[in-house]
Amino acid sequence: MEQSKNSGFNSKLGVILAAAGSAIGLGNIWKFPYEAGQNGGGAFLLVYLLCVILFGMPLLMTEILIGRKAGQSTFSAFRAISGNNRWQWLGWWSALTVLILTGFYFVVTGWCVNYLYEAVVNSYAGMGTDELLTHFTANMSNAPKMILCAIIPVLCTAAILWFGVSSGIERLSKILMPLLLIMMSLMVVRVLLLDGSGEGLRFFFYPDFSHITPSVFMEAAGQCFFSLSVGLGLMITYGAYMPKEQDVTKTSFQVILLDTLVAVLAGVIIFPAVFAFGFDPAEGPQLVFVVLPAVLQHMSFAWLSGVAFFTLLFIAALTSTISLMEVIIASIMEMSRGKLNRHYSVLIATGVICIFVAIYVLSMTGVWSGLQICGHNLFDLSDTLVTNYMMPFSALAMSLFIGWFMPFQDNDLVPHSQKRYKQWLRPAFVFSLRWIVPIAILLIFLNGLGVF
Ligand code: PHE
Numbered sequence: 001m002e003q004s005k006n007s008g009f010n011s012k013l014g015v016i017l018a019a020a021g022s023a024i025g026l027g028n029i030w031k032f033p034y035e036a037g038q039n040g041g042g043a044f045l046l047v048y049l050l051c052v053i054l055f056g057m058p059l060l061m062t063e064i065l066i067g068r069k070a071g072q073s074t075f076s077a078f079r080a081i082s083g084n085n086r087w088q089w090l091g092w093w094s095a096l097t098v099l100i101l102t103g104f105y106f107v108v109t110g111w112c113v114n115y116l117y118e119a120v121v122n123s124y125a126g127m128g129t130d131e132l133l134t135h136f137t138a139n140m141s142n143a144p145k146m147i148l149c150a151i152i153p154v155l156c157t158a159a160i161l162w163f164g165v166s167s168g169i170e171r172l173s174k175i176l177m178p179l180l181l182i183m184m185s186l187m188v189v190r191v192l193l194l195d196g197s198g199e200g201l202r203f204f205f206y207p208d209f210s211h212i213t214p215s216v217f218m219e220a221a222g223q224c225f226f227s228l229s230v231g232l233g234l235m236i237t238y239g240a241y242m243p244k245e246q247d248v249t250k251t252s253f254q255v256i257l258l259d260t261l262v263a264v265l266a267g268v269i270i271f272p273a274v275f276a277f278g279f280d281p282a283e284g285p286q287l288v289f290v291v292l293p294a295v296l297q298h299m300s301f302a303w304l305s306g307v308a309f310f311t312l313l314f315i316a317a318l319t320s321t322i323s324l325m326e327v328i329i330a331s332i333m334e335m336s337r338g339k340l341n342r343h344y345s346v347l348i349a350t351g352v353i354c355i356f357v358a359i360y361v362l363s364m365t366g367v368w369s370g371l372q373i374c375g376h377n378l379f380d381l382s383d384t385l386v387t388n389y390m391m392p393f394s395a396l397a398m399s400l401f402i403g404w405f406m407p408f409q410d411n412d413l414v415p416h417s418q419k420r421y422k423q424w425l426r427p428a429f430v431f432s433l434r435w436i437v438p439i440a441i442l443l444i445f446l447n448g449l450g451v452f
Contacts, residue, residue: 013174015242019064019235019255021173021319026108027227028263029313030288033270035223037281040211041203041271045264047216051224052260054440058432059230059395060252062402067239068248074233075331077240081406090397094233095331097390101232102324103356104382109317110150110357111289114139116314117149119306124293129277132290140286143365150357153314157321158350161329162343173319180312184265187309190299197272203281204271214447221444222387228259229320231391233398234327249425269295325349388448396441403434 036044070077074094078087118124127135140146191197225231242251270288273295274281283290292309299305332345340348362368363378373381 015238015246016251016254017173017177018319018323019229019238019251020258021177021316022229022234022238022323023227023255023259023320024177024262025316025320026105026112026313027223027320028259029266029316030108030285032223032227032263033266034283034285034287035219036204036267037271037274037283037287039216039219040208041281042205042207043209043211044216044220045204045267046207047212047220048223048263049260051217051221052228052256054432055221055395055437056224056228056230056256057252058429058437059225059399060228060235060256061248061429062398062433063230063233063235064239064242064248064252066233066398066402067236068242068244070236071240073237073240073330073334074327075334077233077236078401082401087401087405090394090401091233091331093390093394093397095327095335097386097394098232098234098324098327098331099352099356100382100390101386102321102328103353103360104379104386105317105321105324106150106154106353106357107146107360107379108285109153109314109321110146110148110361111139112310112314112317113149113152114145115289115293116307116310118293119296119303119310122303122306124306125297125302127293127297129279129290129294132293133286136286136290141365143361143367146361146365147358150361151354153318153321154350154353154357156318157325158346160318160322161325162346173315176312176315179308180316181262181265183305183309183312184262184269186305187269187295187299188265191269191272191276191295194272194276194298196276200270200272200275201268203275204267214444218388218444218448221392221441225391225395226387227263228256229323231393231395231398232327233394234323237327237330238323325353328353389445392441392444396438396445399433399437399441403430403438 032048036048066077066081067073070080072080075091078090079085081087115124124132124135191200229235239248242248266288270291271281273279273291274283274287277291277294279287279291279294281287293306296302296306296309328349329342329345332348333340333342336345359368360379360382363371369377371378376384
């Protein structure tokens, strides 16, 4: 496969880092806190952790195993394993889901670029709570600026994939990801010293069971798919690159642990600060972008902290956009049956993504903001559609594919081992793929459609 040459996953650590790089991103630091804020804090955290164990782990393992068995990326893997075209629609479905999601993701990465710029020129310094909120809204209503900010990461990602320097990025993230963790830990210490931070911790860690509703389950399940990058078949591609002797269970566990750690750290930074500065936890998508500048202003070396944090956030987002755009490029190459080479595919993908970005930005501000579908503008709609419906739907299809229809040997799923935990893990994995995952996703869907 062409990508494997460029991705250069020669080491086990390389695959773990690339998979973790895809998983850790804006989903953890931006989406998780605002979803938790809107869905009852501790109640959401609890349901989220449950979803990670119930769906996240088995599905991440499933995708990696499909890729390893097929040796192909998402678009062709189902055909390769089943030996017929009956499951090919799942490849198309994944490609479509990735396309809708990628434009959306780049728009939010553009917000990071904007805040990185603002950190460099020190423009949010000295702003209070209300000013930070109006500042965010003013930024969002400047469509040309937002489009430009989103196109910058599109071009960076395209350049990385054009020159095939993903392995360079991998090496870079080996240094930068730990730095992000250190930076976040310093921020945790700072916010915990703020007056009133205890209330935020209580909000985030103390589950108020009255908040646990079916719709919280839907949001938490969607967030789990989004944050772990499962339900798009993206990890299939990584599975295809994975050395055969690599332990899938361990790798999945490590990726999930890292991903959850970063999300929880983000919550521990945001909520104490929300209460200390008087923000509303249910602020929505702007939450993190108004709270973080407030926190960063209170750090020692405020300017440097701001620049460092937004740079690291940008890199974390970039390791996710690389994985998303790679799927689009690989799909274009496979759809064209090799007629389009990598470079043409990069150009086409870049063009298409820029169009999506422009549509999303214009749907949030001015021109097309009047265009509402089911009460959402196109930007919000793409998020809800992908996270709450399209990703869970392909997760459902994949679990049925592996659990019921495919000629997998038990041994393919979780290799026999003397290790004790593996002896119960294998039946638990198969059982959850056959029953728990499909039934739980179906119930969540039916609830979303208003059946109950
Ligand atoms: N998991 C990424 C994040 O948390 C987003 C993502 C979703 C990336 C799906 C790739 C595929 O930011």
